[in-house]
Amino acid sequence: MSVSSPRVAVIVVAAGSGLRLGVGMPKAFVPVAGATLLEHAVHAVNGMSHRAQLVVVVPSDRLAESGTILGTIAPHALVVPGGETRQASVAEGLRAVDESVEIVLVHDAARAFTPSQQFDAVVAAVAASGEGVVPGQPVSDTIKRADAESRVTQTVDRAELVAVQTPQGFPRRLLVAAYRAATGEATDDAALVAAIGHPVRVVPGDALAFKVTTPADLARAEQLLHAGSSEPRIGLGTDTHAFGGDGELWLAGIRWPGEPGLLGHSDGDAVAHAIVDALLSAAGLGDIGSVFGTEDPRFAGAHGETFLTATRQRLDEAGWRIGNVSVQLIGTRPRFAARRAEAEAALGGALGAPVSASATTTDGLGFTGRGEGVTAVATALLLRRSTVPPA
DSSP states (O other), X not given: OOOSOOSEEEEEEOOOOOGGGTSSSOGGGOEETTEEHHHHHHHHHHXXXXXXXXXXXXXXXXXXXXXXXXXXXXXXXXEEEOOSSHXXXXXXXXXXXXXXXXXXXXXXXXXXXXXXXXXXXXXXXXXXXXXXXXXXXXXXXXEEEEOTTSOEEEEEOGGGOEEEOSOEEEEHHHHHHHHHHOOSXXXXXXXXXXXXXXXXXXXXXXXXXXXXXSHHHHHHHHHHHHHTTTOOEEEEEEEEEEEEEEEEEEEXXXXXXXXXXXXXXXXXXXXXXXXXXXXXXXXXXXXXXXXXXXXXXXXXXXXXXXXXXXXXXXXXXXXXXXXXEEEEEESSOSOOGGGHHHHHHHHHHHHTSOXXXXXXXXXXXXXXXXXXXXXXXXXXXXXXXXXXXXX
16 A cells, blocks of 8 residues: 555544434434444445545544544544534535545445445546536436425426435535535535536445435334345455565564565565455455555554454454455465465464465466565455444
């Protein structure tokens, strides 16, 4: 992962009161299947293929609680207090966005189950068009206009209607200009951008991006998560490191005396890193770069076991258990076969799950064949715990 500043930011708006939900607390802090709506929303952001700055806007009296919630799943998130309205809250989040950011996504925490792919699709559309982008779905119901006495005055052509979702994405300069020019409350961010004369286009939305507003929506969310609770999840991870590090070689969780070290912010353990990516991918929790960033000094020189143990903890907190992991090392050195069992024991011990490891070469082809570095490819199987641990 590059250490340069991200060009994408996601503002998660979680400052609403949730009065219509009727649970006596802001809706973003309501638990669903053992985790708050805010946590579910942030997991979706973590699953983006883009590295993004995360800004979370919460009620001013929930700052400390929010910091605790996000400490394990998004330790680098900026948590800022919201305003009296959604628009005011977005404005507060926008002020916290880094100057280097080019594209800003605004997402409602109440749409907590929006797939990560929808975030990526919005970013791609903004980057390609230079315009505002909103995800939306066709309206299936017949829509009527009615007067003050509830008499139908018109049937609206639903072919022209779209039910809009979030995240809504914009070039940063357009969104900043729209908020500076705003003179009143708009229904959403796209309306503010359109009000200053800029087009907004629609990309396909997703049924999972429904908004939790009423008790019925909350029940739907519970059913959604429990319905998939027994389904296994499979993840794929890869990692590559070149030889040339200053220290000794650590690979597959064990030390290899007499072998050259690998270059990397940590110890360069490509096997452990590939496993971490596979596990995070299966759980939809992002990747090693977004969770354990190279800018974090805590992981400078850290061994693979550190990442494996921390990843296992994150999976536990998200309600997953590891079924098994398979990983293959590709390279000409070190000679792996004689220490395979030792490596499997070290990796499996850190994960608390069976790990099968193997090694192969590329018959002299490519940088691995020339002995310049190693690559590792891992797959992981995750299973839902029967009882999701409390957030």
